[in-house]
Amino acid sequence: MSALSLLRDNRGAMKTQDDGIHATNQDFIRYDQVEKRQTYHLAESESEDQFDDEFVIRTCDMRSPAFAHELGEALREIGFAILSNTGIDAALYDEAETKIAEMFTRLPMEEKLRYRAQRHGSVNQGYFPIKETSNMHPDLVEGWVFCRRAFEGGDFWPHNDDREFFREIVAAHEALILPVMQSLLQYLGCDPHLYDARLTGTNFGLRLNYYPPLSAEDDASGAARLLGHEDVDLFTFLPAPSTEGLQILNRKNMKWIRVAAPRGTIILNTGDYMQRISNDVFPSTTHRVSKPRDGSQRGSARVSFPMAVYVWEDEVLEVLPCVGPPKYPPVKAIEFHTSITSKFYGDDYAVKEGS
Numbered sequence: 001m002s003a004l005s006l007l008r009d010n011r012g013a014m015k016t017q018d019d020g021i022h023a024t025n026q027d028f029i030r031y032d033q034v035e036k037r038q039t040y041h042l043a044e045s046e047s048e049d050q051f052d053d054e055f056v057i058r059t060c061d062m063r064s065p066a067f068a069h070e071l072g073e074a075l076r077e078i079g080f081a082i083l084s085n086t087g088i089d090a091a092l093y094d095e096a097e098t099k100i101a102e103m104f105t106r107l108p109m110e111e112k113l114r115y116r117a118q119r120h121g122s123v124n125q126g127y128f129p130i131k132e133t134s135n136m137h138p139d140l141v142e143g144w145v146f147c148r149r150a151f152e153g154g155d156f157w158p159h160n161d162d163r164e165f166f167r168e169i170v171a172a173h174e175a176l177i178l179p180v181m182q183s184l185l186q187y188l189g190c191d192p193h194l195y196d197a198r199l200t201g202t203n204f205g206l207r208l209n210y211y212p213p214l215s216a217e218d219d220a221s222g223a224a225r226l227l228g229h230e231d232v233d234l235f236t237f238l239p240a241p242s243t244e245g246l247q248i249l250n251r252k253n254m255k256w257i258r259v260a261a262p263r264g265t266i267i268l269n270t271g272d273y274m275q276r277i278s279n280d281v282f283p284s285t286t287h288r289v290s291k292p293r294d295g296s297q298r299g300s301a302r303v304s305f306p307m308a309v310y311v312w313e314d315e316v317l318e319v320l321p322c323v324g325p326p327k328y329p330p331v332k333a334i335e336f337h338t339s340i341t342s343k344f345y346g347d348d349y350a351v352k353e354g355s
């Protein structure tokens, strides 16, 4: 058992990752920095989970004059929206899926482990072996995270061609950051440009996920492809994956919504930074990646590449001036971010103010 798979629970007892298959989010709630009343199991359960087949995630047309209103309504209701008419060519996303599958399958493990994830500022950047995305639960995924620093030098990429290709993806999504943030601020009744300076050249985490074909053993283990969680960021751009799996928790009825979005669209969700500054107007909604329902698809790999949008570590996350009396005090972004993510990476991941 690797060191990563050991953790201490709230009472100080040693637990293993396998306990994560039976754990709920409330076992780790002390790490959270925004209100999360919902209780759910980290892993999926074929016998216990209930599904909401009625709820439709709204599609918001970025070229519509009503975009700000529609996006605000969608996110306030469920924390997720589908962006259409983004101006990004769907073929770029197809190419990204192919490149990611190649990157994870062609590189020998020894080479991948040279890039093992380490904390850079707030972001745990680099390669995550299968079952080591977090120390809470043995996720059936390999991941590779790149923040802005990885595009500015240093030895973060096994191949420079990959860096240059993903630079294009990042640039395409960066062009959407201000339009989305301005729309949300407008919806809330704030100055739409309040975050323009902070989000120009801001930090992000591009995460490449490779979910290998499920072995019979992994399929039987009870582990999810990716545990139920909330994103820590302002918001996340997830180009619609071609393989089934994303599910989001509807807090109103505690049922899971299976999300399917058309090729070329982007699934957008709000995270903890946004819930905090919006004074809980925009929720940081729980989501996970489950195994495909169709057993024959379990023998195929799944690829996804969400991009999380952050503010830089020195910024202060403060409740916006237009959303009523603040429920939360101001907090430095690095402290906020790393205290939450220490639930995934261990207590010593947290950076305290002044240290």
Ligand SMILES: [Fe+2]
Residues within 6 Å of the ligand: 229, 230, 231, 287
């Ligand atoms: Fe996520």
